[in-house]
Amino acid sequence: MVRYDYFKPFTLGEALELMERHRDAVYIAGGTDLMVLMRQKKLSPKALISLRNIEELSRKDGLVIGSCVTHREIQEDETIRKGFQALHDAVCRLGSTQIRNVATLGGNICNASPSADTACPLLVFDAEAVIAGPGGERRLALVDFFLGPGETVLQRGEILKEFRMPGHGANTGSAYIKQTRRNGVDLPIIGVAVRVTVDRKDLRCKDMLCSAAPASEILAHFGEEELRCEDIRIAIGAAAPRPIRARKAEEALKGQLISDETVAAAARVAASECAPRDDIRGEAWYRREMAEVLVRRAVMKSLDGVLRPDEMVYPDRLW
Amino acid sequence: MKREISFVLNGEPVSVDVEAQWTLLHLLREVLELKGTKDGCGEGECGTCTVVIDGKAVNSCLFPVMEAEGRSVTTIEGLRAPDGGLHPLQKAFIEHGAVQCGYCSPGMIMSAYALLQEKAEPSDDEIKDGIEGNLCRCTGYVKIIEAIRSVAKGR
Numbered sequence: 001m002v003r004y005d006y007f008k009p010f011t012l013g014e015a016l017e018l019m020e021r022h023r024d025a026v027y028i029a030g031g032t033d034l035m036v037l038m039r040q041k042k043l044s045p046k047a048l049i050s051l052r053n054i055e056e057l058s059r060k061d062g063l064v065i066g067s068c069v070t071h072r073e074i075q076e077d078e079t080i081r082k083g084f085q086a087l088h089d090a091v092c093r094l095g096s097t098q099i100r101n102v103a104t105l106g107g108n109i110c111n112a113s114p115s116a117d118t119a120c121p122l123l124v125f126d127a128e129a130v131i132a133g134p135g136g137e138r139r140l141a142l143v144d145f146f147l148g149p150g151e152t153v154l155q156r157g158e159i160l161k162e163f164r165m166p167g168h169g170a171n172t173g174s175a176y177i178k179q180t181r182r183n184g185v186d187l188p189i190i191g192v193a194v195r196v197t198v199d200r201k202d203l204r205c206k207d208m209l210c211s212a213a214p215a216s217e218i219l220a221h222f223g224e225e226e227l228r229c230e231d232i233r234i235a236i237g238a239a240a241p242r243p244i245r246a247r248k249a250e251e252a253l254k255g256q257l258i259s260d261e262t263v264a265a266a267a268r269v270a271a272s273e274c275a276p277r278d279d280i281r282g283e284a285w286y287r288r289e290m291a292e293v294l295v296r297r298a299v300m301k302s303l304d305g306v307l308r309p310d311e312m313v314y315p316d317r318l319w
Numbered sequence: 320m321k322r323e324i325s326f327v328l329n330g331e332p333v334s335v336d337v338e339a340q341w342t343l344l345h346l347l348r349e350v351l352e353l354k355g356t357k358d359g360c361g362e363g364e365c366g367t368c369t370v371v372i373d374g375k376a377v378n379s380c381l382f383p384v385m386e387a388e389g390r391s392v393t394t395i396e397g398l399r400a401p402d403g404g405l406h407p408l409q410k411a412f413i414e415h416g417a418v419q420c421g422y423c424s425p426g427m428i429m430s431a432y433a434l435l436q437e438k439a440e441p442s443d444d445e446i447k448d449g450i451e452g453n454l455c456r457c458t459g460y461v462k463i464i465e466a467i468r469s470v471a472k473g474r
Contacts, residue, residue, distance in 0.1 A: 006339035006385040028383070035342070035381040036362045048339075052386060072375070096452020097430065099363055101375040102382070184451035185364065 002038070005047035012056055012132050012159065015049055019157040020134060022047045027159060029068050030103040032095065033111045051159065057106070063165040067106025071095070071118075074105060084165070085305050086121035086174035086193045093117065093178060096185045106160045109145065112152045113187075115238035119146070120193035121176050123235035123245055125165045133158040146242035171230075172197040173305030175298045178237075179290050181281075189282035190290045191237035192270075194298035198258065198306055199228040206307040215296055216260045222303070223259025230255070234266075234298075236291055238281070239274035246270035249295065258303070267295040324388045329397025337384045344368045344379040346387070347394060355395035355425045359454075366453035369426035370394050376433035378452070395425035398432060407470050408432060415466035419457030427453045431467045440471050 005022075009015040019025055024046035028034050037043040051057055057068035060077065071091040074080055081088045094117045095103060108118045109129070119142075127142040134157055142163070145152055154160065174195035178188035205221035232253050234246040249270035256262045276287035321336040328351070337346055347353045347370070359367035361380045368380040371393040398406035408428050411417070418424050427450055434441055434449035441449065446467050447460075455463060 001338075001340050001345070003338070004340045006383060008385060008388075031383060032363055032378070032381050035383070039361055048383070050383070050386065095363070096366065097433075097449060098366060098369055098376050098378045098452040101377055184448075 002041070002044055004045055007047060007049045008053050009049065009051075010053055010055070012054055012161065015051060015054060015159060016132065016134050016157060018049050022049070025049050027051055029107040029110075030070065030099075031107075032099050032103040033107060051106075057159075057161060059162075063167050065105060065163045065165075067109075067160045067162055068104045069106075071100035071103050071105065071108075072097075075100065082309075084121070084125060084174065085302075086124055086176040086195060087118065089176040090117040090121045090178075090191075090193070093180075093184075099185075105163065109142070109163075110152060110154065110160055112146050112148075112150050112242070114149055114240060114242055115187050115191060116243060117176070117178065117188065117191060117237070119243035120191055120235035120237045121174070122163060122165075123243060124174060124193045124195040124233035125168070126233070128164045128166075130161045130164060131158050132161040137161070139164075143245055148241045168195070168231075169197060171199065171201050171306050173302035173307075173309075175301035175305065177294050177298050177301065179282075179294060187281065188238050190239055190274075190276070190287045190294060192291060192294040192298045193233075193235045193237075194295065194302045195231075195233045196229060196299060196302045196306070197231040198303065199230055201306050201309075203227060203307055209300070209304045209308060210311075215300060216264075218300065219258065219260040219263050219296075223257055223261075227258045227303075228256070229253050229258050229262075232266075232299075234270055234295060236270065236274060236295075239276045239287060239291055241275075244273065246273045246295070248273055253299075258299075263296055263299050267292045267299075270295045322385075324385065326387045326389060327391040329393055339383075339385055341384040342380055343370065343382040343384050343387050343392070346384045347379060353394055353396050357422055357425055359422070359426075363452075364454070365423075365426075366430065366450075367423050367426040369429040369453065371429055371433045371436075374433065374436055376430045376449075376452070393429070393432075395429060398428070406432075408435075408467070411466040411470045412463070415462045415469065417458060417462040417466040423453055423455040423457075427455065427463055431470075434467070435471060441467075443468065446471075 026045040028048045057066045059066040074091045176193040178191040180186035208218045237243045249266045253266040271292035276284040325334045357367040359365035363378040363381045370379045
């Protein structure tokens with residue numbers, strides 16, 4: 001085992017100060033990525049500065065989520081489960097129970113994997129990142145936080161402190177769907193988050209969503225009842241060197257009636273905005289195809305959340 | 320440089336000298352010689368190193384030993400009844416043929432233990448979620464799920 005020192009500060013100030021004094025140190029939160037990197041000798045810091053015991057970072061207060069809140073805590077949060085389903089979906093399928101019990105939201109983001117499950121949901125909720133550094137705090141839109149695989153805008157010594165989500169109006173639903181080879185403990189081949197706001201929720205055809213009808217038929221019914229998409233966000237993971245917003249697809253659907261044609265067209269645009277690569281989990285062409293499929297499904301799953309808010313999303317395999 | 324940490328291990332307070340770079344797994348197996356907890360992949364994929372910390376299942380191979388300070392850690396050895404007999408989960412695993420090579424069993428049982436602490440009557444889906452982070456290459460999981468189900472309250 002490579003030797004290193006381990007510090008356990010209790011305040012942000014102490015953590016920042018420790019980092020000033022120990023030039024070869026890195027911060028550690030849940031450690032589920034970092035401990036693996038060190039074991040594989042891809043990282044050999046001289047010291048670890050633990051962020052686990054800093055109360056300020058573990059706070060969860062409405063739409064402000066501290067960076068050291070664990071996935072498990074988010075999984076159990078009723079407000080998030082009801083109003084921010086995409087984030088709930090993502091944390092439920094990240095890693096395993098053991099991982100979720102310790103892995104933190106901030107860690108998932110700072111690791112900056114293009115496939116980070118929580119990145120897409122946070123992007124569709126327009127999350128802002130609050131960063132604490134030796135010189136004070138700064139804020140920026142999370143979409144600008146990622147620079148590339150494993151690279152973020154964090155400067156030396158800076159700590160991602162919390163996420164702030166602005167909240168959204170009524171008739172809004174969201175969903176995150178990831179394509180994996182197996183159900184548990186897998187990274188997405190492609191991951192899609194959608195948040196959609198529509199003009200009303202009293203639709204006669206809403207129970208179509210629990211039928212076994214093909215997606216095109218269900219969407220066609222929405223079109224007939226003139227359900228309008230007032231606002232939409234689409235984010236895609238594992239589709240480019242960093243998690244992306246599919247802005248052209250969003251523009252294509254915003255203000256339009258929801259129908260088979262408009263949603264399919266937006267999904268095609270979203271797929272064209274992906275710049276995936278071939279890797280061990282999937283080939284680029286497959287990722288592009290699946291992005292199109294999953295955007296359409298995620299729109300429908302989001303609508304399900306709006307139209308049938310208190311019911312089980314059903315049948316789950318459709319999504 | 321060694322430092323002393325104190326925590327509760329299987330219900331007993333302990334103080335041990337540790338090195339900062341140790342994982343909890345290293346302390347348990349190599350220093351305290353509690354060999355029930357297994358060392359598998361070392362990367363949090365296989366779950367055979369699972370222990371329960373403050374009621375939650377955790378991969379001890381990824382858990383820095385320094386973070387154990389002040390916490391309550393339960394390992395497979397801690398499930399033993401006061402009279403030295405096996406825990407109902409351990410008995411059920413034997414009775415249902417949920418143990419073959421046995422390497423995954425301690426971790427599997429600790430995950431099941433954490434699950435049953437939280438939910439006395441988990442559904443089959445909840446049982447599957449509970450052991451999602453534990454790989455078994457022998458049983459095909461069915462007997463493991465049956466064993467856990469048999470211990471769940473009211474079944």
